[in-house]
Amino acid sequence: MHIMMLCLHTSPLAQPGSGDAGGMNVYVRQLSLHLAALGHSVEIVTAASGQDTELAPRVSVRHLGLTNHPGQALSKEELPRLLPTISGLLSTAESLSGRQTELIHSHYWLSGLVGLTLAQQWQLPLVHSMHTMAKVKNQHRAAGQSAEPTRRALGEERIVAAADRLIANTAAEAAQLAQLYGGCQDQIAVVPPGVDLETFRPPVSKINAAEDSALQIVFAGRLQRLKGPHLLLGALAQLRSTRPELRFQLTVIGSQSGKQHYDLPALAKELGVGEQVRFLEPLPPSSLAQQFAAADVVAMPSSSESFGLVALEAQACGTPVLATNVGGLSQAVIDGETGYLVNGLSESDWAAALEKIHLLGAAGRAAMGRAGVQHAGRHSWQHTAERTIEIYRSLPGATEDKPQNLG
Incomplete structure (x- = not known):
């Protein structure tokens, strides 16, 4: 045809x-x-x-x-x-x-x-x-x-x-x-x-950081309120106050989308988490796959997603996913098996989710990663x-x- x-x-x-x-x-x-x-x-x-x-x-x-x-x-x-x-x-x-x-x-x-x-x-x-x-x-x-x-x-x-x-x-x-x-x-x-299973795949070996190391979080997508990266910044600010013994590092990959003013670097500085966040421009698939594979968790705090390909791509790399329990994300992520679904869009909801995945430990996250590879492999x-x-x-x-x- x-x-x-x-x-x-x-x-x-x-x-x-x-x-x-x-x-x-x-x-x-x-x-x-x-x-x-x-x-x-x-x-x-x-x-x-x-x-x-x-x-x-x-x-x-x-x-x-x-x-x-x-x-x-x-x-x-x-x-x-x-x-x-x-x-x-x-x-x-x-x-x-x-x-x-x-x-x-x-x-x-x-x-x-x-x-x-x-x-x-x-x-x-x-x-x-x-x-x-x-x-x-x-x-x-x-x-x-x-x-x-x-x-x-x-x-x-x-x-x-x-x-x-x-x-x-x-x-x-x-x-x-x-x-x-x-x-x-x-x-x-x-x-x-x-999902492009040739590009997004687990590393040959994944070196787990020490248990007291900072949890490496990755967000990848268009920088707009719909995608919710500001919720992650607010969650980090809460955790810095309530759980200072837990360390977090967030990498935000993407660029400004839409006409609404959405200055995430300024917000990170205002919330006092500027040192915990780094911003990268959009990456080609091979480089994005490397970021996913190196992360401890990929976060998708979207308010609406028809599916959420990033969730599948991250799981194909052997990395657990935190995603809002909306739309296609509720099927892209198997709650409790390949990551966690978050039932809310407040900073407190996401602070609790980040704390939960941190406390799961490296072994627990690795088990989720292996389940994610199998799940993504079916797509x-x-x-x-x-x-x-x-x-x-x-x-x-x-x-x-x-x-x-x-x-």
Whole structure:
């Protein structure tokens, strides 16, 4: 098959953890590469500027060039007004691959709205992956976090009503699509994401630090209130007061995302934990895997996550995970076995969780790490791609001859 992947607001070539780039970038890139490995071809379309390129044999990336700087993407706030323009460009442009598109797979609501227009015009099936949903994010919105706009929720309702198939990461996400958006049961398919098991893997040998050493904590992701790294800073400040004999060191990997002012280095200094925290820019996968493998625990204090690929990647490296008990994280982490789920979004909740994982000791954390490697090993991108192709082929007209269009 030849599949068009719409990934408008961010590019699969972008560095995860910077700007709006995150788990969705990893998902689109890895799914496309593994679909190609199965013999299919994929054309990924992004609104960013840049040179059209072949990511791998049978995987091309097409840049619509709606920004002035190569590699730069439009913000999610800017894109809605440009959706008609994007639809017009795609409906008349030549294909980068020269092949006839047989199916459209859109990612995130902005791409979904363009996908609806193109699918109707070209008479093609539309598969859509939400990745996150406005109504879910608003339900779990933390203090200081902006509400998702009404236009997004309305757009998602349109997509659910018209898409041929919706792919959810978890059964919990499938239930949310049905309950909050009225999705039909036979319209929704659950396909868990995978993890790059060649890059994210346990070290040959992991040297355990002395029991009185500082607990090495890693946070990796976009720096925004939704992801909750400020909760870790507040938790460290509490522990410094209540449990001064326990030592903690936090590494924050990522860059500022969104328009809200979110100065974590200043907050760390204000809370008196500046010496316990270091900040790193987003890292490529191989370097990120090294950070995960060297950590005692990876923390994900998100207020909402459709899945949380970081949790799987960390476990694949043999490191326990602390994660908020929300969304897909409740399935990505096996509570008490590969890490702990935290039932709350207060600094006290996270202080208690960090204290608990510290007191578990090196041997207890190592046992969790071994269980995490086994758990992550059951999630491969090959399996994700195979299941996705099954869904594509189940759609009427997905492989029938169609009039010539973009693909």
